Amino acid sequence: MSNVPGPSLRGAVDLSALVRRANAPQPAPGSSGAAAPTGGVVVAVTDASFESVVDLSSRVPVVVEFYAPGLQPALGAIVASYGGRLVLATVDGAANPQLAQAFQVREVPAVAAIIAGRPVNLFLDIPPEAQVRQVFDELLALAAENGVTGTIPVTQDGADVGPDGETTPAEPVDEPLPPHHQEAYDAIAAGDYAAAIAEYKLAIAQNPRDALAVAGMAQASLLLRLDGADAAAVRAAAAASPTDVDAALAVADLDVSGGHLDDAFDRLLELFPSLDQKAKDAVRARMLEYFEIGGADDPRVLTARRRLTNLLY
Numbered sequence: 001m002s003n004v005p006g007p008s009l010r011g012a013v014d015l016s017a018l019v020r021r022a023n024a025p026q027p028a029p030g031s032s033g034a035a036a037p038t039g040g041v042v043v044a045v046t047d048a049s050f051e052s053v054v055d056l057s058s059r060v061p062v063v064v065e066f067y068a069p070g071l072q073p074a075l076g077a078i079v080a081s082y083g084g085r086l087v088l089a090t091v092d093g094a095a096n097p098q099l100a101q102a103f104q105v106r107e108v109p110a111v112a113a114i115i116a117g118r119p120v121n122l123f124l125d126i127p128p129e130a131q132v133r134q135v136f137d138e139l140l141a142l143a144a145e146n147g148v149t150g151t152i153p154v155t156q157d158g159a160d161v162g163p164d165g166e167t168t169p170a171e172p173v174d175e176p177l178p179p180h181h182q183e184a185y186d187a188i189a190a191g192d193y194a195a196a197i198a199e200y201k202l203a204i205a206q207n208p209r210d211a212l213a214v215a216g217m218a219q220a221s222l223l224l225r226l227d228g229a230d231a232a233a234v235r236a237a238a239a240a241s242p243t244d245v246d247a248a249l250a251v252a253d254l255d256v257s258g259g260h261l262d263d264a265f266d267r268l269l270e271l272f273p274s275l276d277q278k279a280k281d282a283v284r285a286r287m288l289e290y291f292e293i294g295g296a297d298d299p300r301v302l303t304a305r306r307r308l309t310n311l312l313y
Contacts, residue, residue: 041080044089045089045090045091045099046091047099051189054114057115060152061115062114064091064112066092066108067109069094071108075132076090082140085151086139087152093105109124110125111124115139116146119259120139122135181200183199184199187220193220193223196217196223197220200220203216204217218290226254229250234247237250242271243271243274245279245283248283249283252267261304265304268283273311291304
């Protein structure tokens with residue numbers, strides 16, 4: 001039976017960190033074996049070319065469908081029916097292990113989405129069309145809440161059709177990002193997380209109520225801490241020293257990067273009562289960052305915030 005949770009941006013890390021510009025040449029069109037583009041809104045992507053999809057997700061929500069040899073993508077017609085408000089990126093999970101790992105895909109078909117560079121889990125298997133459309137409608141609403149409201153013109157063979165029958169390449173339509181946000185986004189895509197943090201700080205200085213900049217800075221800070229980290233070593237250190245606050249914070253970062261907010265919160269809150277004041281302050285500051293990444297309306301954040309408040313007072 002299909003597992004169809006409601007879409008959520010919460011507890012996820014900007015995928016730009018997972019798709020740095022590849023040195024490998026781009027694959028030839030059609031070489032992936034995926035379905036041909038439908039109305040300009042379906043595109044086959046690989047580990048090497050996925051960065052363009054992340055860039056596009058800042059303007060229009062991108063549905064990501066993982067398939068395997070012998071199992072063709074199934075969502076092209078449904079996505080095309082949304083008139084360019086959605087784009088479908090098809091991925092051969094077996095041929096693109098980096099993307100499969102990034103989205104934690106263990107079986108196919110699996111469907112996720114990206115909004116403004118952030119992953120959204122949608123469903124495993126392909127449910128009935130009515131359920132797919134319900135999830136896509138929720139995805140569009142979530143995208144609008146996050147300022148992603150662009151469209152891709154629905155065209156013939158990926159091109160706009162003029163009044164005399166001539167065609168021109170289709171381009172996304174949307175407002176540009178604010179300057180500091182764009183600079184931060186570009187810095188994240190280049191792996192320069194310190195520069196991204198600096199840009200978000202400038203955005204917050206200009207507008208202290210810029211919630212997206214606050215969340216973005218929390219994400220960039222997490223990515224900076226994780227840059228170059230050995231996940232196995234981090235988890236081994238935490239297991240060897242369960243009362244070490246630095247080790248606990250490091251493994252909590254890993255949990256959040258994988259979308260496991262509950263694990264991160266439980267780990268830190270269980271340790272919290274035994275800490276001295278300096279360590280408590282460090283844990284509280286880190287959890288506030290996680291709250292920004294998760295979002296104020298995430299029930300896991302609400303629960304953890306209550307637990308932290310009870311421990312503080």
